[in-house]
Amino acid sequence: MRRTVYNEDHEAFRDTLRSFIEAEVVPVHDEWLAAGQAPREFYHKLGELGIFGIEVPEEFGGAGEESFKYQAIISEECARAGVSFGGSGVHVALCLPYLKAYATEDQKKRWLPDFVTGASMYAIAMTEPGTGSDLAGMKTTAKLSADGSHYVLNGAKTFITGGVHADRVIVCARTAAPTPEDRRFGISLFVVDTTSEGYAVGRKLDKLGLRTSDTAELSFTDVKVPARDLLGEENKGFAYLGQNLPQERLGIAVGAYAQAAAAIRFAQEYVQDRAVFGKTVASFQNTKFELAACQAEVDAAEAVCDRALEAHDAGELSAAEAASAKLFCTEVASRVIDRCLQLHGGYGYMNEYPIARLYADNRVNRIYGGTSEVMKMIIAKNMGL
Numbered sequence: 001m002r003r004t005v006y007n008e009d010h011e012a013f014r015d016t017l018r019s020f021i022e023a024e025v026v027p028v029h030d031e032w033l034a035a036g037q038a039p040r041e042f043y044h045k046l047g048e049l050g051i052f053g054i055e056v057p058e059e060f061g062g063a064g065e066e067s068f069k070y071q072a073i074i075s076e077e078c079a080r081a082g083v084s085f086g087g088s089g090v091h092v093a094l095c096l097p098y099l100k101a102y103a104t105e106d107q108k109k110r111w112l113p114d115f116v117t118g119a120s121m122y123a124i125a126m127t128e129p130g131t132g133s134d135l136a137g138m139k140t141t142a143k144l145s146a147d148g149s150h151y152v153l154n155g156a157k158t159f160i161t162g163g164v165h166a167d168r169v170i171v172c173a174r175t176a177a178p179t180p181e182d183r184r185f186g187i188s189l190f191v192v193d194t195t196s197e198g199y200a201v202g203r204k205l206d207k208l209g210l211r212t213s214d215t216a217e218l219s220f221t222d223v224k225v226p227a228r229d230l231l232g233e234e235n236k237g238f239a240y241l242g243q244n245l246p247q248e249r250l251g252i253a254v255g256a257y258a259q260a261a262a263a264i265r266f267a268q269e270y271v272q273d274r275a276v277f278g279k280t281v282a283s284f285q286n287t288k289f290e291l292a293a294c295q296a297e298v299d300a301a302e303a304v305c306d307r308a309l310e311a312h313d314a315g316e317l318s319a320a321e322a323a324s325a326k327l328f329c330t331e332v333a334s335r336v337i338d339r340c341l342q343l344h345g346g347y348g349y350m351n352e353y354p355i356a357r358l359y360a361d362n363r364v365n366r367i368y369g370g371t372s373e374v375m376k377m378i379i380a381k382n383m384g385l
Contacts, residue, residue, distance in 0.1 A: 001299070005306040006069060014073050020049060021081045029083045029212070033357075036204065037214040038086025040121075040165050046085065047118030052092055055100070060112035067313050068247060072254045072305070079258035080265065082354030084361075087162030087213045088121070093251045095122035095170055097244045098189065102232035111168070111191065123162035124170040125218055126241065128155070135172065135241065136184045142173035142225065151175070151190065151230070153198075153223040159368075163216030164204050166194055171220070172241065175234050187237035191229045198223040209360030245370070246322035250308050252369045253325040256333035257301040259362050263333075264294050266355045267340035270347070287343060294336045301332045320382035327375040330365040337362050 006014075024045060032038045046052060054070045056062025071093055078084050099111060099122075114120035131137045140155025153173055163169070169192050176186035192199065202217035232240055268291060271281035281287050308325040311317040341348035341355050348355050366372045 003302070003306060005309055006073070010069055010073060013070060014077060016049075017074065017077050018081075021077055021083060025083045025085075026081055032086065032212040033351075036206075036211060037164060038084075038088070038212050042086065043088055043091075043118040043121055043165070045118075046088055047116060051085075052088075052118055053116035055092070055096060056112055056116050057100075057108075060108055061116040062112070068250065069309055069313065071251060072309055075251070075255040076258040076261070079255070079262040079358075082262065082266070082357065084210070084212050087123070087165060087215070088118075089213075089251075090124060090162045091115075091122050094124050094244070094248060097247060098124070098170055098231060098240065099191075101243070102189070102240060103191075106228070107191070107231070114167075120167040121162065121165050122168050122170065123160055123166035124172075125157035125160050125163070126172045127157060127159045129158050135187070136178065136238065138172060138174060138187065140171070140173040140220065142171075142175050142188060142190060144175070144227070145224075148227060150227055151225045153190065153192065153220040153225050155220050157218045159205070160216050160218055161213055163218055164201060164214035168193055169218065170231060171225075172237055184238040186235050187241075188234045189231040189237045189240060190225050191231050192220075192223065192225055193229075196223050196225070207364075209357070209363060211357070211360075242319075246317050246319050247312060248369050249322040249326040249375075250305075250312055250317065252365055253301075253308065253322075253329040254305050256326075256329040256362065256365045257298065257305045259358050259365075260294070260298045260301060260329075260333040260336040263337040263340040263355060263358055264291060264298060266353075266358070267291060267294075267343045270344050270353075270355075274345075281343065290339055290343060294339055297332045297336055301329045304328055318382075320379055323370070323375040323378040326365075326369065327372055327379065330362075330372065333362050333365060 050063060053062035054065050058064040099108065103111065115122065126135055128138050128140060140157065142151040142153045144151055153171065155173060171190045171192045172187055173190060174186050175188040179185050198221040200219045202219055205215045205217065207215055271287050274281045304325050308317055308321065311321065337358050341359050344353060344355050347353055350356055
């Protein structure tokens with residue numbers, strides 16, 4: 001079926017991006033895998049290409065687009081080529097919405113121009129050791145100084161994507177104790193300069209997949225954060241976090257769909273070239289049936305993503321609808337990628353083949369942004385259950 005979610009401008013962007021990936025990423029991606037991260041200078045190239053500024057207002061150096069569809073195309077094209085842009089996805093998909101929605105004009109003037117060029121890379125620090133998806137249980141604190149000039153930040157965060165290269169991190173911390181009526185009360189957001197005294201990057205975490213995406217542990221020991229770097233209002237951080245979750249989950253759904261579509265492409269190419277017992281693997285009925293079943297599932301995931309993208313751009317994507325899209329697309333991707341790996345036989349288990357990397361990368365889709373179990377809770381609650 002013909003896709004109608006993208007227009008000519010989107011497809012022109014896709015062509016430019018595909019050429020960039022083939023020239024700048026594919027030839028060196030294996031080096032990034034070996035290093036466990038993309039090089040910092042690569043983010044400057046993304047800035048020069050305009051990737052970071054698509055949704056940034058024009059007065060701060062961006063293109064002023066409001067549509068999330070350009071980010072969806074980036075996910076699709078990276079998956080198609082079997083590569084990633086390192087930890088830079090968080091810079092735009094997770095951090096930018098908070099800066100656009102809650103930063104003051106002064107903060108935008110200070111932060112967004114360098115955000116657009118990649119001179120200043122952002123990460124967001126929510127998860128803490130022992131809390132996982134229970135953000136209301138966070139222990140990191142930020143106490144206002146007696147003269148009101150700064151906050152003193154203490155605590156630790158983990159699983160922070162982009163945390164190694166980040167120049168500024170949006171840190172979630174408690175500025176007040178939770179109330180008996182609302183344990184989510186008292187969380188605030190701060191934009192923290194990573195060169196601040198007492199700020200430390202711990203281990204670069206060794207992950208199963210997403211090998212080119214730097215993921216770190218962070219710690220804060222009496223870090224002084226200027227009061228003017230409070231993002232939004234004090235004690236309202238949890239509500240802010242919740243407002244961006246539908247877009248975050250939509251992004252994961254699109255990424256999962258793109259991975260599944262890429263898996264079929266890789267498997268089809270492999271089985272058409274690979275010969276066993278005197279004929280190609282593609283000629284066996286089982287191969288045809290497996291790929292046909294996978295294609296049907298990916299077609300359904302594509303329809304879900306496209307409908308969700310349209311709803312999001314119209315400002316109509318609800319939390320439950322985003323959760324449903326994430327749950328469905330990530331479950332589809334897990335099944336499809338597993339079946340496509342099986343069609344590769346033993347070679348599918350070798351990391352030199354993109355299907356093996358997809359298999360490892362895909363697994364976290366059902367965990368981050370809220371686990372599949374959390375998605376089911378959100379959907380069930382919306383059903384009145």
